[in-house]
Amino acid sequence: MQQTLDWIDWTVLIVTLATIVGYGTWKTRGSKNVQDYVRGGNSSKWWTIGLSVMATQASAITFLSTTGQAFSDGMGFVQFYFGLPIAMVIICLVFIPLYHRLKVYTAYEFLENRFDLKTRTLTAILFLIQRGLAAGITIFAPAIILSVVLGWNIITLNIIIGVLVIIYTVSGGTKAVTVTQKQQMFVIFAGMIAALVIIINLIPDKVSFTDAIDIAGATGKMQVLDFSFDLNNRYTVWTGFIGGTFLMLSYFGTDQSQVQRYLSGKSMKEMQMGLLFNGLLKVPMQFFILLVGVMVFVFYQFNPSPLNFIDASTQKVLASEYGNAYKTLQDKQAELFDTKQRLSLAYTESKNPDLKSELFAIDSLEKTYRSESKFLIKKAIDPEYRDEYIKLQKEVEDLKSNPESEIYKEKSAQLNTLYKDAAKDTETNDRDYMFITFILNHLPKGLIGLLLAVILSAAMSSTASEINALATITSIDLYGRNLKDDKGEQHMVNMTKWFTFGWGIVAIIIACFANLAENLIQLVNIIGSIFYGNVLGIFLLAFFFKHIRGHAVFIGALITQVFIIVLYFLDNFEIINLPYLWLNLIGCVIVMVIAHILQPIIPKKVKA
Incomplete structure (x- = not known):
């Protein structure tokens, strides 16, 4: 059953999004040089950097999938972020001083100075592959939402969302992304706090917030820490601290969509403070979002819930030869609800x-x-x-x-x-549909529009960062680096705008062919884990092992990437059991080991 938004919700949604897009476009129009367009004129303060970094990571997937994850499996997913504060400290001490001293536009410029052009190019291409895929998914997630809300064609929605992002990102570059992300994070915080307050108020009066936590705890939803070494568990303290640290080091230290956020800082101190701000706030923020999902679970202990949250799929099965079997399950769930409510x-x-x-x-x-x-x-x-x-x-x-x-x-x-x-x-x-179904069916008018604005704002902020970074890498590391003649600042700005437009179109195309994994947030993290460990290993070799040269790193990176992809598919087909977060550590270690093995045996006449 498609939902019809009230005019109040339409007003809140349209005014919020139009204000963000319009303000970002107007505020940052007219960049005249690469410094302004790519690094935002190096004018960002630490709180702007911190919010921008958080907004880049907090896509619509965060609010749809994380709440769905909590509804189904509880708070344990927060362990995924345990390595983030550690990674922030390391990046502040090692990565930022180096980037700042070299005055680089991209993280991969440093690799050519340290190794060679082919290593810089390979690493940039690895980034373009994984981040290009992720950009499409961040458009696809909110398109699913609106297809449920409005009944519109999902491809049409992918195009509309992508075009909105392209408008202000092409216009203002990095500064437009950063400026709009402050407004987007304000909308996100306001909307999620309002949602939690309303959810708690919808729970029966005789059930206090503490009682709600107890009910969630009774069903295992409040179990945050898992110290087991069971490889069947994707999210444990150890995968968070070890695998998560390596993933976050690579993401925040080498992924241009994040590096570009803090390279826009006024000074090295502002960059470092911005990342530390993110490190302090990110884990509590994710805990809060998971708690919203758990409170929705508690709400459904006292209110009937669908057997499956995708209404279109339910209608299909009810109309099929399996309709009676499905109705039997619905009846069993209804009987179970009466018992569940009484026991709660x-x-x-x-x-x-x-x-x-x-x-x-x-x-x-x-x-x-x-x-x-x-x-x-x-x-x-x-x-x-x-x-x-x-x-x-x-x-x-x-x-x-x-x-x-x-x-x-x-x-x-x-x-x-x-x-x-x-x-x-x-x-x-249906995990990713749970929160939006709850929003549409149970929240008051006006707040529905605000929560939809939250999800779309998150999608826009993260997609804008991604296509901004993809365009920068394409322009600086590939196009600009291979130009034989200096065509001037304005030419490079114009080309970066065209690359931004092009990557926006690519992201829309990928969104049109996207599929759901077990849930979207896991899909994004899986894509990252396949590539990030290898890239991080290349950077660690550059930072700490001065005797390793470019040819050994290049060959090692190629071998490692093939090996990691093979490991992922072996796990996917259940031939081995390896939680995807460990791919970050394995990829990092393997490229470093292979480079050390190859370096002594590569002929000295080979240029590195």
């Missing part, structure tokens, strides 16, 4: 540990119903999937007389994998 109220009054275990069991059972619903939806919408499942199911049934046989075990594993795949499909994975 009883637990808030008594805090009886037996009730706590019952609440946990009910939540687990509801997860099972949701998983089964996704499986039915997948079979209803994908005939090939259904046929493959039926075929495998028959083979397993025929072989079950000999359960110890290898062929039985193999076919059973394939059947189990096929069942799990249902939860990853675009039309069945």
Whole structure:
């Protein structure tokens, strides 16, 4: 069922977005040289840098997927950010002084000075690949939202969102991105605080905020820290501190979309203070966003929730041959809700540990119903999937007389994998739809428009940073570096604007072909983890190992990138078990080891 926005929500949404785009375009028009357009005239104060850095990372995916992650799995995802403050300190001590001293426009200029042109070019290309993909995803996320809200074609929405970002980013460059991000972060903070207050007020009066936390805790949603070394757990203290530190070091230290934010600072001190501000505020901010998702979960302990939050998929399965099976699951969930509501109220009054275990069991059972619903939806919408499942199911049934046989075990594993795949499909994975469904159905008029503005502001801020950085790398590291003649400042500014426009179009095209993984925030981080470790290793070799030269690094980086991609696919097909955050550490270590092995055996006549 498509939602219709009230005129108040339309007014709030349009005025907010028009103000941001209009102000950014007007305030930063008329850049005359590369210094102004690419580095924002080096005029940013520390709080502007800090907010800009946060806004670049806080895309629409942050608010859609993080809340959905918390609703489903609780607060544990915050561990992903534990390495961020450590990374901020290291970047302030090592990266920023070097960039500032060399007066570079991009992080990769330094690599040519230290190694050679081919290493600079390779690293820049790796950045363009992964950040170009991510830019498309940050457009795709809010397009999903508005397609649900308005019933518009998602490709049309991708184009509209992309064009809005292109307008002010082409016009004002880095300064336009930075200026607008201050307004965007204000809208984001105001909207999320308002959302949390409203959600708490929607919970029954007899249930206090402390009671709500207790209910969430009873179902395991408030478990923040996991000290286990279980590789089946993607988010633990160790993956956060180790894998997360390496990911954040690479992202904030070598990713141009972030480096460009703090290179616009008035001085080295302003740059460092801006990053430290981000390091202090980012983890609490993510904790707060996760808490919003957990409070929505508590809200649904006292209010009926859909079996699947994607209404279009629900309608498809109900109209299919699996409609009766789906209705049976809906009836079971409805019965479960009555028990869940009664137990939740009883637990808030008594805090009886037996009730706590019952609440946990009910939540687990509801997860099972949701998983089964996704499986039915997948079979209803994908005939090939259904046929493959039926075929495998028959083979397993025929072989079950000999359960110890290898062929039985193999076919059973394939059947189990096929069942799990249902939860990853675009039309069945509903985590990313949870928060927007709640907003549209339960928040008051006016606040709906504000929350939509929050999500779109986040999308615009992060996409603008990305296409701004992509254009800068293309202009400075590839186009400008290979120009035989100096064509002047204005030529380079004009070309950077054209590259900005071009990358905006590329991002829109990628958005039109994007798919959901288990959820969007994981997809963005997975893309980053495949490339970031290798890039970070190259920079660490440049900083700390002066005897390593360019040829060894270049070959090592190529080998490492292939190896990391192979590792990712081995994990994706469940041949090995390796949480993606570890790819950052592995990529970093491998490129450094290979470069050290190659350096002594590369002939000295080879120029580095």
